Amino acid sequence: MIAIGLPKEVKKQEYRVALTPAGCEMISRQGQKVVVQRGAGEGSGFTDDEYVAAGAKLVDEAAEVWAEADMIVKVKEPLPEEFVYFREGQILFTYLHLAAAPELARALMDNKVTAIAYETIQAPNGSLPLLTPMSEVAGRMSVQEGAKYLEAFQGGRGVLLGGVPGVPPAEVIIIGGGIVGTNAAKMALGLGAEVVVLEKSADRMRYLDDVFQGRLRTLMSNPYNIANAVRKADLLIGAVLVPGARAPRLVTEEMVKTMKKGAVIVDVAVDQGGSIETIDRATTHEDPVYEKFGVIHYAVANMPGAVPRTSTLALTNVTIDFILQLVSKGFQATVNSNSMLALGINVYRGAITHPQVAEAVGLPYTPLESLW
Structure with missing residues (x-):
């Protein structure tokens, strides 16, 4: 036994x-x-x-x-x-x-100790079956939380993700088109936002374009495109994962400095070190955000715990x-x-x-x- x-x-x-x-x-x-x-x-x-x-x-x-x-x-x-x-x-x-x-x-x-990590169990097709459900939850929550902190009394710039007739919707920029990014896009589009996903895999971009039937825009993930997209973001979501490795730092401090005052960053990769340079510490559900360069940073490492x-x-x-x-x-x-x-x-x-x-x-x- x-x-x-x-x-x-x-x-x-x-x-x-x-x-x-x-x-x-x-x-x-x-x-x-x-x-x-x-x-x-x-x-x-x-x-x-x-x-x-x-x-x-x-x-x-x-x-x-x-x-x-x-x-x-x-x-x-x-x-x-x-x-x-x-x-x-x-x-x-x-x-x-x-x-x-x-x-x-x-x-x-x-x-x-014999230590087995849920997040590095990997199927032959490259998928991560034990990380996927939490990535789905975190991806959907990233938009839910981002929308909340865009509200003015939360310190955000007072923007409604979907806008209203005669008023443009918010720009949601998602870096990474995997499980987190796809679920974030699903939620953001459902709320009526303008959504751009930056992804390094051309095949994945074709998949996203097909699944969402052209309702979002895709861009090749490279420093030039990331810098331009970050500047326009009302809500920036870091959704990058390299199994077992530290998340690559794709958004630099200089890029964050160009963002709109009161914009919001949600970095889902914070438990892997974070993909955004100004995410320099993990936060908690009790105290989830901090401000840097006029931008609200949400860095909760156990988002699905909510x-x-x-x-x-x-x-x-x-x-x-x-x-x-x-x-x-x-x-x-x-x-x-x-x-x-x-x-x-x-x-x-x-x-x-x-x-x-x-x-x-x-x-x-x-x-x-x-x-x-």
Whole structure:
């Protein structure tokens, strides 16, 4: 029997939980043990009684969960106060974003934790199945939050995204046409904004043009086009991702200085270091924005945490199959039979086993297969 641990998230204002009662029941039906910290699901609307009915064992403290579990499932990366729980051979399955957290990478290495990152599990077609649902949520929220902070009493320039008859709509500039960018475009167009997506893949631009039937404009992403687009933006959304790596800085401070007073920036890539140079720190839902050069910067690193019910359900939908494989087959057999999961392994036996992560944190890369 393998024990799965579900601790309560400790990141400030993080109300998601990594496993729903339905997911817990699926694990229990396989004859496995699930240990849940009391109150872990409350922020997402799941009660302790529901977890007990699904076969879980409840404990009071996070330390008990970590001590009893062979595999910990979480939503967000462990914070420094959780490092004391790490132990050799324990599997940690969560969003890690190690490119922006070298101290976490070292702690995982030092304690020889087997760390699997949701965000680097990759399908053969290049898609990121465990990142996709949160990217969908964050993309849609980026427009929702951007529209709010464009309001004058929030410090914005007092612009309604869709305008009204006789008044032009706002200009929404989206850098990156992946899952985040596509969902942001969907929301912005739905609100009546003028939308421009900058993307480096010509094939992706053709796809966007086809899907949105010419309702948005696409531009090749290069410094010249980015600079011109940023200058015109009422709302600028950074939607760039390189799996496992630090987000590239595509919008410079000089570009931000050219923006309209009261314009808004939302950088969805902040948990990977940010793609906009003036996003120099992550913010929280409690204090989500700051002003720089007259521009409102929204830099919340866990945007989907604001809609935890939706986010938790969407996350468990895509993680549960991987969890079930790990508990039924064991770690090595699952990795050998599942190439997607193998790409999710960031740390194993004290080594960094993902090349982009190793490069980002400045530590040596060790191929996973050399550690068997």
